[in-house]
Amino acid sequence: GDSVTQMEGPVTLSEEAFLTINCTYTATGYPSLFWYVQYPGEGLQLLLKATKADDKGSNKGFEATYRKETTSFHLEKGSVQVSDSAVYFCALSDYYGGSQGNLIFGKGTKLSVKP
């Protein structure tokens, strides 16, 4: 079945450092890909998404490009801030993959940014 694999955390960076969180997927059909962010004690918020190959999702300085050839959707930010400290989840939705279009999540990567 479909699955999402993202890098294990936690990731600790200094403010203004470059961030990459790796995410790869396996899917039967043509999935849409998502990054969600969860700040401490809160629910998940959609950060960005891409619905087809070569699409780039972007929001709040974060970017991720849908790479079908490498089945990847890595999250990047050029200069992180303390306020970016959160848990980041990669996810896919694949209606034709047997999951009824329900989101399939990676295990999450905790990011801590130090001043």
Added chain:
Amino acid sequence: SQTIHQWPATLVQPVGSPLSLECTVEGTSNPNLYWYRQAAGRGLQLLFYSVGIGQISSEVPQNLSASRPQDRQFILSSKKLLLSDSGFYLCASKQGVGGTQYFGPGTRLLVL
């Protein structure tokens, strides 16, 4: 855009007691609704989803149940809580097959 309400925000319950968590959605109609559980320091586990009133699909066998009495209301219940039911419960809503899924603020449940 959709707004998802969950209550209570925090709940402490003894083992063996009943549970009822409520989720309501505004700003959409006939959404797909979801209940997830997030144990401490772990990922998300899909518990139930519903594509319409009275229609519930269970993803994981357990002592929890879900109901959808109204189009925009989704309830998670248990007759007798276990210690392992502790966690952070998230309700989510999605409009249509290709829609974006939105999450509520969550309910933190501690079973003692």
